[in-house]
Amino acid sequence: xxxxxxxxxxxxxxxxxxxxxxxxxxxxxxxxxxxxxxxxxxxxxxxxxxxxxxxxxxxxxxxxxxxxxxxxxxxxxxxxxxxxxxxxxxxxxxxxxxxxxxxxxxxxxxxxxxxxxxxxxxxxxxxxxxxxxxxxxxxxxxxxxxxxxxxxxxxxxxxxxxxxxxxxxxxxxxxxxxxxxxxxxxxxxxxxxxxxxxxxxxxxxxxxxxxxxxxxxxxxxxxxxxxxxxxxxxxxxxxxxxxxxxxxxxxxxxxxxxxxxxxxxxxxxxxxxxxxxxxxxxxxxxxxxxxxxxxxxxxxxxxxxxxxxxxxxxxxxxxxxxxxxxxxxxxxxxxxxxxxxxxxxxxxxxxxxxxxxxxxxxxxxxxxxxxxxxxxxxxxxxxxxxxxxxxxxxxxxxxxxxxxxxxxxxxxxxxxxxxxxxxxxxxxxxxxxxxxxxxxxxxxxxxxxxxxxxxxxxxxxxxxxxxxxxxxxxxxxxxxxxxxxxxxxxxxxxxxxxxxxxxxxxxxxxxxxxxxx
Numbered sequence: 088x089x090x091x092x093x094x095x096x097x098x099x100x101x102x103x104x105x106x107x108x109x110x111x112x113x114x115x116x117x118x119x120x121x122x123x124x125x126x127x128x129x130x131x132x133x134x135x136x137x138x139x140x141x142x143x144x145x146x147x148x149x150x151x152x153x154x155x156x157x158x159x160x161x162x163x164x165x166x167x168x169x170x171x172x173x174x175x176x177x178x179x180x181x182x183x184x185x186x187x188x189x190x191x192x193x194x195x196x197x198x199x200x201x202x203x204x205x206x207x208x209x210x211x212x213x214x215x216x217x218x219x220x221x222x223x224x225x226x227x228x229x230x231x232x233x234x235x236x237x238x239x240x241x242x243x244x245x246x247x248x249x250x251x252x253x254x255x256x257x258x259x260x261x262x263x264x265x266x267x268x269x270x271x272x273x274x275x276x277x278x279x280x281x282x283x284x285x286x287x288x289x290x291x292x293x294x295x296x297x298x299x300x301x302x303x304x305x306x307x308x309x310x311x312x313x314x315x316x317x318x319x320x321x322x323x324x325x326x327x328x329x330x331x332x333x334x335x336x337x338x339x340x341x342x343x344x345x346x347x348x349x350x351x352x353x354x355x356x357x358x359x360x361x362x363x364x365x366x367x368x369x370x371x372x373x374x375x376x377x378x379x380x381x382x383x384x385x386x387x388x389x390x391x392x393x394x395x396x397x398x399x400x401x402x403x404x405x406x407x408x409x410x411x412x413x414x415x416x417x418x419x420x421x422x423x424x425x426x427x428x429x430x431x432x433x434x435x436x437x438x439x440x441x442x443x444x445x446x447x448x449x450x451x452x453x454x455x456x457x458x459x460x461x462x463x464x465x466x467x468x469x470x471x472x473x474x475x476x477x478x479x480x481x482x483x484x485x486x487x488x489x490x491x492x493x494x495x496x497x498x499x500x501x502x503x504x505x506x507x508x509x510x511x512x513x514x515x516x517x518x519x520x521x522x523x524x525x526x527x528x529x530x531x532x533x534x535x536x537x538x539x540x541x542x543x544x545x546x547x548x549x550x551x552x553x554x555x556x557x558x559x560x561x562x563x564x565x566x567x568x569x570x571x572x573x574x575x576x577x578x579x580x581x582x583x584x585x586x587x588x589x590x591x592x593x594x595x596x597x598x599x600x601x602x603x604x
Contacts, residue, residue, distance in 0.1 A: 088130065088131060088139065089139050089141065090129045090139060091127045092127070093126060093142075095311075096126075096307050096308070096310035096311065097123070098123055098418050099122040100120075100299050100313070101122070101270070101272075102272055102314075103271050108476035108477070108496055108497065109478075112300055114300065117300050118271065119272065120148075120266050120269075121144075121266070121267050121270040121301075122265075122267075123265055123266075123267050123307070124262060124264045125140070126262050127261055127263065128261070130257070130258045133253060134252065135162070135251070136250075137249070138154075138251060138261075140246065140248070140263055141246050142244040143244075143245050143246070143247045143305070144245065144265075145269075146303050147247060147265050147268075149247065151265050152247060153264050154262070155261065155262045157251050157253075157261055158254070158255075159254075160251065162250040163249065164247070165247070165248045165249070183203065183204060184201050184235070185232050185235070186201060187199065187200060187201075187202045187214060187216070187223070187230060187231070197229075203216075247263070269301070269302040269303045270300060270302070270303075271299075272297060272299045272314045273297075273298050273477050273478075274295055274298075274497075275296045275425075276293060276296075276477060277293070277294045277295075277480050277482070278293050278480070278481045280460070280481065280484065280492075281433075282484040282485055282486070286437060286438040286546075286550050286551070287551075289438045290434065290435060290436070291434050292432045292434065293429060293434055294427065295428055295477070296425045296426065297410060297412075297425065299312065299423065299426075301418050301422060301424075302421055303420060303421070304421065306417060306418065306420045307417070307418040309415045310415060311411075311415055312415075312418060312426075313409055313412070314409070314410045315404060315407050315409050315410075316407060316475035317407035317408060398426075398430060399411060400428075408475065410475075412426050434462055434468060434469035435462060435468045436461055436468070437460070437551075438459075439458070439507075440456040440457065440513060440552045440553065441456060441552070442456040442520075442540075442542075442553075443555045444520035444556055445520075445556065445557050446524065446562055449521050449538070451519065453518065453543070454519070455512040455516070455518075456512070457511070458513045459508055459509045460481075460507070460510060461505065461506070461508075464503060464504050464505075465502065470506070473502060474499065475499055476496070476497055476499045478494055478497070479496070481493055481510060492510060492511075493511055495510070514545075515544065515545040516543070516545070516582070517542070518540060518552070518554075519540070519541040520538070521538065521539045521540075522594075524536040531595065532595070533595065535594070535595050537591060537593055538564075538591065539590070542580065542582045542587060543582070544582040544583065544585065547585070548584050549581055549586075551580070552580055552581075553577060554577065554578055554590075555572075555573075555577050556575060558576070559571065559597075562596055563594065563595055563597055564576055564592055565592065565593050565594075566593050567590065567592040
């Protein structure tokens with residue numbers, strides 16, 4: 088029994104769990120997956136029957152499939168292993184009649200006759216006609232084969248079947264849900280920094296898009312589309328379990344003909360005029376000029392206003408985040424789909440500077456501090472939504488337009504977290520870190536050793552510089568007030584405009600209790 092075409096579709100896309108936030112999605116080999124839910128109707132006779140679901144995803148993980156809505160449940164599940172293809176057609180028609188149509192070299196017109204398929208499609212196709220045996224596509228003439236029927240077991244689309252039983256029969260609405268390999272998605276952000284802000288009160292706009300990739304050969308029309316953010320603990324090899332159905336090609340080989348030096352002559356059939364197989368369309372220059380003149384004479388109607396953007400909504404899914412697109416959309420085969428999920432203006436932030444001063448990495452030469460945009464992911468700052476990992480393109484507004492600064496990678500940020508967007512090295516703020524230890528002796532391992540940090544600021548306004556020192560598990564510090572941030576002893580120091588600051592403290596490796604006493 089054939090199930091109907093899907094009357095309702097839902098596609099929930101999960102990211103590749105092994106792809107790092109800084110990695111682009113693989114356009115040609117995506118390793119994410121999707122949960123696909125199809126609603127169909129089926130009419131069953133009394134007793135046992137087999138239901139065919141035609142057009143499922145070729146990356147379907149058959150063992151994950153669940154069918155609900157049947158009165159007798161599911162007895163057995165199967166996935167077809169071979170698709171309709173030239174090779175499968177030939178193999179399924181071995182020993183049966185087909186029709187071969189080719190061009191007569193004398194007249195240039197197509198002629199048809201019956202033939203019998205005598206070989207399989209894995210090394211050449213040999214037909215038996217009234218004139219004997221011949222290989223297809225070896226004469227240099229246009230040829231085509233016509234088959235009267237499709238061999239059993241072949242389908243143009245991937246097929247999933249189940250066996251079920253019903254005491255009375257009837258028409259039922261069923262839902263087929265399954266995982267499918269060959270999907271992925273990522274977030275792309277555009278950040279535009281306002282002109283004229285200072286480091287303590289920086290404002291910027293942020294827009295983000297969800298890019299959804301479907302590498303399967305099947306489209307999902309008018310579907311409810313969702314994307315799930317967060318890292319799943321996937322233990323199954325979905326790619327191996329998917330095992331897409333095969334579409335065998337037709338492999339044709341021919342024996343050498345004519346001269347191997349000059350090749351076989353190929354007739355020019357254009358001398359006979361256009362054949363009935365010609366699909367050429369010719370537009371003459373006079374037609375083009377006439378159409379252009381008509382377009383110029385017609386009044387130009389004002390363009391309609393653009394439709395409002397479709398913005399995906401955020402929902403909780405356990406520890407994960409789900410983004411639901413509020414309108415139904417087509418997820419096209421082997422295509423990308425983009426939809427906006429964030430558009431916020433005038434977000435409050437700060438331009439921060441950061442440098443490191445580690446004992447083992449100290450050197451007398453000045454090094455540029457790193458710049459980054461900092462904000463808080465809450466409504467007071469203008470955000471307050473979960474930010475999935477992705478790439479951020481940062482622009483800066485000016486009187487001459489927007490200028491691209493750089494592309495940065497954004498990790499996953501939950502609501503309430505501090506968000507950082509690195510902008511690269513500063514040309515105005517530099518740091519010189521020195522460590523007073525003499526490494527030729529081991530006194531530094533037990534004694535306090537002086538460290539010094541010199542900061543210079545060439546900006547016209549003061550800046551706050553965050554300084555990261557060593558981990559407390561590696562070195563103790565004294566003489567400066569610090570806090571643990573990202574596992575490192577960290578403190579902040581304000582550097583005046585066009586000025587410098589020097590900070591000194593002491594450090595040593597952690598000591599055992601008996602050594603401290």
